[in-house]
Amino acid sequence: MKPKRKKLITTLLVAVAVIAVIAGLYLYAGKEPFIRTTLSGLTLGSLFFMVAAGLSLIFGLMDVLNFAHGALFMLGAYMGWQLYTNPTFIFGMLPTVTAFTCGVLVSPVIKPFLIRWELPEQWQKTLPKIAYVLAIVLLILAFLNFNIMELASTAMVAATTTMVGNPLAEITPQEPLAQFWYRPVLLIISGLLVAFASSKPGVKTEFAPKEDLLKKAVPSILLFALTIIATLFRESAPIAILLMNGNLRFLIAIFVAVAFGFMFGALIEITLIRPLYVRPFFIVLMTLGLSFVIRELVQLLWDPLAYQMVRPPLFAQSGKAASLLEWLQNGNATINISGVTFPTYRLFVILLGFLMFVIVTIIMTKSRLGMIIRAGVQDPQMVEALGINVKRVFTFVFAFGVALATLGGIGAGPFLPIQPLMGDQFQMLGFITVVIGGMGSYVGAFVGAIILGMGRAFGDYFALKLSLSPAVSEASTVIIMVIVLLIKPQGLFGKKE
Amino acid sequence: MVNRRDAIKKNKLVSSMKGEGTLLVLLVVLILFPFVMSFITGTGMNEGVTKFWQGQLIIFFIMAVFAMSYDLLMGFGGILSFGHAASFGGGAYTFALLMKHVVPPITHNYRITIGSVNITDAIVLIVVFLVVLLVSILIGLLFAATSIRLKGAYFAMLTLALGSAMHMLVKATDFHKWTGADEGLHGVPVPVWLNPTQNRLTVYFVSLAFLIICYLLMKRMVNSPTGRVIIANRENEDRMRMIGYNPVTYRTIAFVSASIFAGFAGALYSIWNTSATPTMVSAVMTVNALIITILGGMGTLVGAILGAAIMQVISQFFYTWFGARWPLVFGVLFILIVMFLPYGIIGTWRMKKHDLKQFFEQGKRIIAQKKTLNQEEEA
Structure with a gap:
């Protein structure tokens, strides 16, 4: 049989089977339970996809099993939630972070000059060491007496009081500018020292052309400007954010979570994972340790408690909307979908999941970067041989994957309890999703996530209806995975080994 | 020839014993531990700190x-x-x-x-x-x-x-x-x-x-x-x-x-x-x-x-x-170990042992050379 025809026939068969299963479930369960279960299955599926998409991309391109993905998902939820209810924390921390990064990012600008510097050999080794030590000392000095815990602890107040009244009541005072100013300055100097040390002054074997210096300076100049702005508006920005409309605030929260995820992911890749590409086995252990640290850090800052994020006003008003239009006008908490009452926020999660899938698809198929990524999944060596800076692509993909995870986190924030372990279950299911869909395939991740979500939802439904054990829905994931792996060991959409 | 082979065998035995020597000492310590502990603290074998x-x-x-x-x-x-x-x-x-x-x-x-x-x-x-x-x-x-x-x-x-x-x-x-x-x-x-x-x-x-x-x-x-x-x-x-x-x-x-x-x-x-x-x-x-x-x-x-x-x-x-x-400290420690001691404590020790030995032997040789030089000068 011709391979094309074979493919067509299998597609047809699968389509028929899927339709038959759906029809069977519909006939068996009846209209309303079917719609309700399907919708909750889709909600779960979108959440799984948000975790699995990043995992799948990262694994497909870099062969990195990211065990910190669940922790990063959780971190995204925390960051978004912080901006939503307690912007003091983020705005209080922002100047310090930008100041340090601005200093470090000077590195590509000064490197061409530093490596041409005539230095005796003994200084080539000792000078960076001295610079590192000085940088650490300055770092410690900059954070001395800086009360991070108090900035974070306002969140606990915010969580217990209702937001209906005056939201400004929870703002805690920050350090006045007259006291605060030296911290960013010290951090910039510290960052500059790190940049100085990492560009290896005097080492002749390093390579750095003196071209495009202005272009290379742009990020650090931008960050410098941002540092100044962030330092000046440190105290007023949280008030401005809290006075905003809740929906807008939520939008900003999503943006902040994604931006944070992207930058944090890039940071992790460059500092922790890049040195380990020569020993791939240890990357797994590194991410495992990282998840430990992130989880404990979050517990240190916000205590090991579960928080409830207040839903944005668009999803908060009581009452049932009859249609989509009515919901958008009134912001009801539930909506009527052909006779089924369904929470609007869950609908939003489904939309978010599908939107993410569309965005990922566009990036992967239409952009040059996406082409490089897909080519890299197929054959990384070839891509490298064609003269593409694979290192940078790796960093981008890791950062992008983490950003997807943090987006999932903030998306899940308003309807899951926000707690340090909220990502772990999703990480496990994300792994299974990736295995089902095939490593490195975002379409596979999407299909796998929906299958798993449906399995969960219908498992719960049948467990309730036929009075089976609730473990049925949990076990369904493993059963689905085993079946898929027995039929296609490389996953549904995976490449053949 | 036979003697030499015997010597090698003996050496092997000795070196294998050397490897296990620390473990044997540890074993003795572990066997004696409850008794010593109960003796020192004065508590019975089945109570308190022991x-x-x-x-x-x-x-x-x-x-x-x-x-x-x-x-x-x-x-x-x-x-x-x-x-x-x-x-x-x-x-x-x-x-x-x-x-x-x-x-x-x-x-x-x-x-x-x-x-x-x-x-x-x-x-x-x-x-x-x-x-x-x-x-x-x-x-x-x-x-x-x-x-x-x-x-x-x-x-x-x-x-x-x-x-x-x-x-x-x-x-x-x-x-x-x-x-x-x-x-x-x-x-x-x-x-x-x-x-x-x-x-x-x-x-x-x-x-x-x-x-x-x-x-x-x-x-x-x-x-x-x-x-x-x-x-x-x-x-x-x-x-x-x-x-x-x-x-x-x-x-x-x-x-x-x-x-x-x-x-x-x-x-x-x-x-x-x-x-x-x-x-x-x-x-x-x-x-x-x-x-x-x-x-x-x-x-x-x-x-x-x-x-x-x-x-x-x-x-x-x-x-x-x-x-x-404390897991935070532990996590940071773990990351540091993965970064800088990928072969773990024993693995790194085994790798560096040779270097250390060479370092000491070099030192010994230098000292011996100096000694001979001194002797020559004296002579």
Whole structure:
């Protein structure tokens, strides 16, 4: 049989089977339970996809099993939630972070000059060491007496009081500018020292052309400007954010979570994972340790408690909307979908999941970067041989994957309890999703996530209806995975080994 | 010639003794420990501080065996399994289930005696341990079966999923009557002479003996031809297949043996706790073993023992030093170890040992040269 025809026939068969299963479930369960279960299955599926998409991309391109993905998902939820209810924390921390990064990012600008510097050999080794030590000392000095815990602890107040009244009541005072100013300055100097040390002054074997210096300076100049702005508006920005409309605030929260995820992911890749590409086995252990640290850090800052994020006003008003239009006008908490009452926020999660899938698809198929990524999944060596800076692509993909995870986190924030372990279950299911869909395939991740979500939802439904054990829905994931792996060991959409 | 060969043999013997010398000293220390401790503190063998530290060491012995069995898989076989806790928990649950639900009716109704000595308990215990062995072998075979078709990350994921399936099975509410679901099995009836509260010293020596036996067995296994093939499987599977060994067979051997050791460790752990809880089957347990192995050094059995000791100390003292958030310090430490000491403590020591020796010898040579120079000058 011709391979094309074979493919067509299998597609047809699968389509028929899927339709038959759906029809069977519909006939068996009846209209309303079917719609309700399907919708909750889709909600779960979108959440799984948000975790699995990043995992799948990262694994497909870099062969990195990211065990910190669940922790990063959780971190995204925390960051978004912080901006939503307690912007003091983020705005209080922002100047310090930008100041340090601005200093470090000077590195590509000064490197061409530093490596041409005539230095005796003994200084080539000792000078960076001295610079590192000085940088650490300055770092410690900059954070001395800086009360991070108090900035974070306002969140606990915010969580217990209702937001209906005056939201400004929870703002805690920050350090006045007259006291605060030296911290960013010290951090910039510290960052500059790190940049100085990492560009290896005097080492002749390093390579750095003196071209495009202005272009290379742009990020650090931008960050410098941002540092100044962030330092000046440190105290007023949280008030401005809290006075905003809740929906807008939520939008900003999503943006902040994604931006944070992207930058944090890039940071992790460059500092922790890049040195380990020569020993791939240890990357797994590194991410495992990282998840430990992130989880404990979050517990240190916000205590090991579960928080409830207040839903944005668009999803908060009581009452049932009859249609989509009515919901958008009134912001009801539930909506009527052909006779089924369904929470609007869950609908939003489904939309978010599908939107993410569309965005990922566009990036992967239409952009040059996406082409490089897909080519890299197929054959990384070839891509490298064609003269593409694979290192940078790796960093981008890791950062992008983490950003997807943090987006999932903030998306899940308003309807899951926000707690340090909220990502772990999703990480496990994300792994299974990736295995089902095939490593490195975002379409596979999407299909796998929906299958798993449906399995969960219908498992719960049948467990309730036929009075089976609730473990049925949990076990369904493993059963689905085993079946898929027995039929296609490389996953549904995976490449053949 | 003969003399020389004898000398080499003797040297070999001496060097092998040297390797085990520290371990032998440690063994003597561990054997004497309860007595010395009770002598120093003036507390009885089965009370106070002495009893507490015996307990800590018992956990250390058991975790050391579990970590060694994991090392057998990961360090020697190059198999990254995230479901190894299934064997450990499987052993623990098998033991606890049998002791709690199957054994009491039997001992109640039947009695086996030799002359006038009642040996029912002993026979029953042996049979229970045989069943534990059987279950561990089956779990090992199950995991090995998955590794036939899958490799790399897929395999790691599947083991993770299989492990979590075990966890689900243990936690399933359907078997509440048998396994106690979320709470686990508590109050497992253990024979009086093995009861950790009444006769802790016996349990101490039993687990110490268990550790020694397992260490010797695993060492023998690693150094045997089979063990060599398992290590070769880690290094290059294709080449091994080309030479004519079947990788699947040897992977299965690695899995089954690791599973047996882990299963027995689990059974002993359930004796020590007189319970079997879902945590013993969860991924946390596997990750613990993984961390211990990395800490001490992959591919070294001694490393797993050392790592287990360090973990025990850390979990004892870090809480008092750093408060409730001690895992943060530990996590940072772990990241640093992965970054800068990838071969663990023992592995790095073994690598640097040679350099250090050379360094000292160079120093010696320089001193000797100076001496001869001085002598020449004097002359």
